[in-house]
Amino acid sequence: MPVSHTIAFLPAPADIPNSVDIDTILADLQDDGVSAPADDVAGLQDVVARADREGITLRVVVLDENPGRDSQLRDIATDVGEQQGGTILVLSPNWVGTSSDALPRVAVEDAQDHAYTGNAVASANQFLDAVVEPDAPYGLITVGLLLVVGAGAAVTWRLRSRRAAAATRVED
Numbered sequence: 001m002p003v004s005h006t007i008a009f010l011p012a013p014a015d016i017p018n019s020v021d022i023d024t025i026l027a028d029l030q031d032d033g034v035s036a037p038a039d040d041v042a043g044l045q046d047v048v049a050r051a052d053r054e055g056i057t058l059r060v061v062v063l064d065e066n067p068g069r070d071s072q073l074r075d076i077a078t079d080v081g082e083q084q085g086g087t088i089l090v091l092s093p094n095w096v097g098t099s100s101d102a103l104p105r106v107a108v109e110d111a112q113d114h115a116y117t118g119n120a121v122a123s124a125n126q127f128l129d130a131v132v133e134p135d136a137p138y139g140l141i142t143v144g145l146l147l148v149v150g151a152g153a154a155v156t157w158r159l160r161s162r163r164a165a166a167a168t169r170v171e172d
Contacts, residue, residue, distance in 0.1 A: 015069070015071070015072050015075050016072065016075055016076055016079060017067040017068060017072055019065070019067075020063065020067070020072075020076060022076070022079055022080065022083075025061055025076075025080060026080065026083055026084065029059050029061070029080070029084060032045050032048065033045070033048040033057075033058060033059045033060065034048060034059075034060050034062075035059075035060070035061045035062065036060065036061070036062035036120060037062060037064060037120075040062055040120040040121055043120075043121030043124075044060045044062070044120060044121055044124055046121075047060065047121065047124040047125055047128055048060060050128060051087075051128050051131075054128070054132045056086075056087055056102070056103070056128070056131065056132070057085065057086030057087060057102065058086060058087050058088075058089065058124075058128065059080065059081075059084055059086055059087070059088045059089070060088075060089045060090075060091070060120075060124050061076065061077070061080060061088065061089070061090045061091070062090075062091045062092075062120045063076075063090065063091065063092040063093075064092075064093075065092065065093065066092045066093055066094050066095055067092065067095075070095040070096075070097070071097075072097070073090045073091075073092060073095050073096060073097025074090075074097035074098065074099065075097070076090045076097060077089070077090045077097045077098050077099035078099040080099070081099035081100065081101060085101055085102075086100070086101065086102060087099070087100035087101075087102060087103055087108065087131070088100065089112075089115065089123075089124060089127055091115070091120050091123050091124070093118060094116075094118070095116075096112050096115045096116060096123065096127075097112075098111075098112045098127075103131060107131060108131070110130060111127045111128075111130035111131040112127065113130075114126040114127060114129070114130040115127040115130075
């Protein structure tokens, strides 16, 4: 009897750098939604408050150094998000990581692309701006283009019909 082997693909465990203490970050986030060096705290508190006014629960974590890999920032954001909820933005000097249980992943990743500034407060503001700015109304744009193309086709058909009718009258 042949032996059947089942291969299961399991998600890789979170890779949190040894230098990062998630419990310390969580404790720091409790009072104001910010875990960052003292110089950045006031500016980041303003960003978190602005996010709250926009209906977004934002938590910002700033690391003093880059971890070994940029993907570790997303792992930190995911771990913090699982315990805190909301949208988590993790910044290091050169990288950005995010996680959100409230916003679509595509919106968060797009906003993340705007957060590479090297300045934590500017990065967080740009991230938030990108999250709250309305998307272009692509549905309306598509309908408009279809109407324009349809109208052009109708006008072309009408002109060709008239020319054909005029040519038939001339031949008679």
